[in-house]
Amino acid sequence: MLTKKIAVLFSGSGSNLEAILKKVHNQIFNGVKIEVCxxxxxxxxxxxxxxxxxxxxxxxxxxxxxxxxREEFDAVLVEQILKSGADLTVLAxxxxxLTPVFxxxxxxxxxHPSILPLFKGAHAIKESFESDMMIGGVSVHYVSEELxxxxxxxxxxxxxxxxxxxxxxxxxxxxxxxxxxxxxxxKILTKExxx
Ligand code: GRF
Numbered sequence: 001m002l003t004k005k006i007a008v009l010f011s012g013s014g015s016n017l018e019a020i021l022k023k024v025h026n027q028i029f030n031g032v033k034i035e036v037c038x039x040x041x042x043x044x045x046x047x048x049x050x051x052x053x054x055x056x057x058x059x060x061x062x063x064x065x066x067x068x069x070r071e072e073f074d075a076v077l078v079e080q081i082l083k084s085g086a087d088l089t090v091l092a093x094x095x096x097x098l099t100p101v102f103x104x105x106x107x108x109x110x111x112h113p114s115i116l117p118l119f120k121g122a123h124a125i126k127e128s129f130e131s132d133m134m135i136g137g138v139s140v141h142y143v144s145e146e147l148x149x150x151x152x153x154x155x156x157x158x159x160x161x162x163x164x165x166x167x168x169x170x171x172x173x174x175x176x177x178x179x180x181x182x183x184x185x186x187k188i189l190t191k192e193x194x195x
Contacts, residue, residue, distance in 0.1 A: 001028070004189040005037035007086035009077070009094040014041075014048020016092035016111060019178035020185065021055045030190040038084040040077065042096060064096060074101040081106055088188060091143065092181060095122065100145055108143040109188070111181050113173045115139060115155055120148040129169045134160045136169055138176045140184040154184045 006024075010017050017039065025036045039052045042064040049059045060080060067073035078101060081089055089108035102108075114124035115137040121127075128136050137157035144150035156176050161168070 001033050002031065003033045003035055004087045005035050005085055006185060006189070007038040007040065007081045007084055007089045008036055008092050009040045009042075009089065010046065010048045010092050011041065011043050011095040012046050012048060012093055014046065014051045014093065015174060016177055016181055017048050018051045020090065020092065020182055021052070021057070023182040024185055025055065029186045032190045034185065034189055037086055038081065040080060042073075042094070048093075070097065070099045071101045074099050078102055078105050088185065089143075090181070090185060097147055098143065103143055103145050106143075109140055109153060109184060110143050110148070110150070111177055112139045112141065112148050113177065115157055116141060116148055116152065125170050125173055126166065129166050136160065136173060138173055138180050140180055153188065154180050156180050 008017050008020055021036060024034050027034060036057060039057050039059040041049055041059050041061050044061050044063055049061070052059045062073070062076055062080070064073050082105070089106050091108055091110040093111065112124060114128045115135070116139040118133075119128045135157045137155060139155045140153045141148070142150035142153065156179070158172050158176065
């Protein structure tokens with residue numbers, strides 16, 4: 001059986017990590033077994049670390065705040081990911097800007113809570129909610145040197161309902177994220193092309 005390995009990087013709650021562990025980890029799709037071989041978090045105490053434990057996975061904590069600069073932090077990430085043998089790296093709520101040290105060496109995908117190229121950056125949920133747009137949504141894209149700028153893999157939108165609150169808007173986004181990210185991983189790793 002062909003096994004494909006993924007590394008998952010996160011910074012906080014880890015609900016998307018949990019969606020991956022529930023829907024993808026150690027499961028077979030089209031004759032391909034997908035396994036989460038490495039979890040990395042840059043914030044000690046992040047709730048995602050507990051979520052990973054429930055699935056029997058230890059998280060490697062690499063504290064970004066302790067590094068002199070982004071490049072040095074990225075070099076350690078790269079080293080660990082290459083060592084793990086991951087075929088694909090998944091940024092699931094990993095709140096770091098990555099440098100070419102990372103982007104040139106690691107094939108990675110990122111989840112972003114808006115319909116890109118609209119609302120790039122760390123405040124996409126609030127900014128899209130406060131805009132005049134009648135739809136919100138989620139994007140999954142390849143990671144490139146440009147923040148939230150690599151080639152799109154999948155997007156899914158929803159319609160704004162009358163009187164929708166920010167909490168409802170955010171809940172809609174998270175529900176879509178928990179579907180679209182696992183689906184994208186499966187799509188990429190079961191395709192007859194090299195990732
Ligand atoms: C998600 O909304 C993701 O799009 C954004 O950060 C959030 C992470 O949520 N980049 P979680 O940690 O997976 O619960």
